[in-house]
Amino acid sequence: MEHLPTELIGNIISRLGPARDVVIASTTCKQWRHAFCSHLPTLSFSSNDWPSDHGTSQLEILVSRTLLQTTGLQGLSISMDEIGEFSASVVISWLTGVDPNYQGFSCLKSLSLKYVSISALDLSLLLTACPKIEILDLVNLEIAMSDTQHKVELRSPTLKSICVEQISLDEFILEADSLERLHLKDCQLKLIKLVGKGTLKQLVIDYVTSNAVTSTHLDIGDNLLENLEVVDIYEFTIIWPQFYKMISRSSKLRRLRLWDVFFDDKNEIVDLETFSVCFPQLSHLSLWYVYLRDGVHYALPGSSHLENVIEMELGWTTINELFPDWVEGLVKRCPNLRKLVIHGQDMDSEETEECMRLTSLIKHLINDKYEHVEV
Incomplete structure (x- = not known):
């Protein structure tokens, strides 16, 4: 050695x-x-890795003392889900109090904070203290606000990927000129605002709701989405005209998933004509079967084909006699489709029998008329 x-x-x-x-x-x-x-290069702190008799304040001191001894960390993870409230703000204060010129985060490229508390100001300062940060994961943080503060503002010129999970805020504002991936999951947010320079490639919104009566407002400039390649939306209320206006310039989009989404206006219809014109490179499409309005099949208006779609996933909450027609209508519009996956929901015995009948009908329909498609 x-x-x-x-x-x-x-x-x-x-x-x-x-x-x-x-x-x-x-x-x-x-x-x-x-x-x-x-x-x-990397260091990982977890509440599971220390003796059970260590209290929160002891762990805060242990983490602080350990970090003071390292100078070149590139990856840092702190996850304290098995203890009481662990304060990252206390750690930051301890570090700077012992060493006012502390530079321990100067090389950090990846930072993960899970199940800790931190003030909005300290979170912002912490990100500023990481001039090379590229990956940031914030999971289940207890974020302390001042009486006059109702938002979290983060700025980083180097950040490429951020995941925000299980956080409740009024406003989340992110200024990141190099951001390529934004993932929001299981959050309560009134406003999501992104400021950048058009580098975003992946936008994932997974079960994000507003903690107000109105839906979450998504504020992303049109010019920021020109390089977008993946849009994955799950259980999120969409104001379709606003959302479409944002992503309509994403001509490089390859994957689009609108899964179990809710529309702010129930008269809105998403159509394949829009997808065909705006997303010529689309190869993977996932849609959720919703209501029909005035006899018009959701997503089917128009006649344009999606030439590059090779895989499609379809899901439903309430299945009915029109579902097989909807499925075939989508398959017909994708001449180069190779794989079709259909997802269902939990149901009682009567619904199960009807579902089996309709899905069997779909399988035979596709196999007979579209032999090249794997169901």
Whole structure:
């Protein structure tokens, strides 16, 4: 081991996983200690990795002291779901209080905070202290606000991917000129605002609701979505004219998923004609079967084909006699389709029997008329 480069030793001990094991390994010898302090690439703190008799304040001090000893971290994860309220703000205060010139986050590229509390101001300052940050995961944070503050504002010129999960806020504002992936999951947000320079490639909104009577307002400039390749929307209320206006310039879109979405105006109809004109490179399409209005099949108005769609997923909440016609109408408009997947819902025995009859009908229909499609 003494012949290995110190950088390699740092990489090896970081792969032990829990920070507790990494710290213990660093006491092996001077070379390993040096590797820990100067060449440790990643560090992961979890409440499961420490003795149960360690209280919250003890863990806050342990995390702080450990971070003070490392200078080159590129990845940091803190997950404290098994203890009381762990304060990341206390850790930040402790670090800067001991060392006002603390530069421990200067090399950080990946940061994950889960099940911790932090003030909105400290979260913003923490991101500013990471000049090379590229990946940010924020899960189930308890975000403290001042009396005059109702929003979280984050800014980073280097951030490429952010995932925000299980967070409740009035306003979430993100300014990120290099952002490529935005994922919002299980959140309560009144306003989502993105400011950038058109680098976004993936937009994923998974069960996001407003904590008000109105639907969540999505504020993303039209010019920011020109390079969008993936749009995945699940259980989210869409104001379709506004949403369509945003994504209509996304000519590079390859995957579109509108799954179990709700429309702010129940008279709105999403149609394949729109998809054909705006998304010529679309190859994967996922749609949810919703109500029919005035006898018009949802998503079927127009006659244009989606030439590049090779895989399609269709789902439903309430199945009826019109569902097979809707499925065939979609398949007919995708001449190069290779795979069709149909998802259902839990149901009682009577619904199960009807579902089996209709899905069997669909399978025979597709197999007889579209032999090239795998159902």
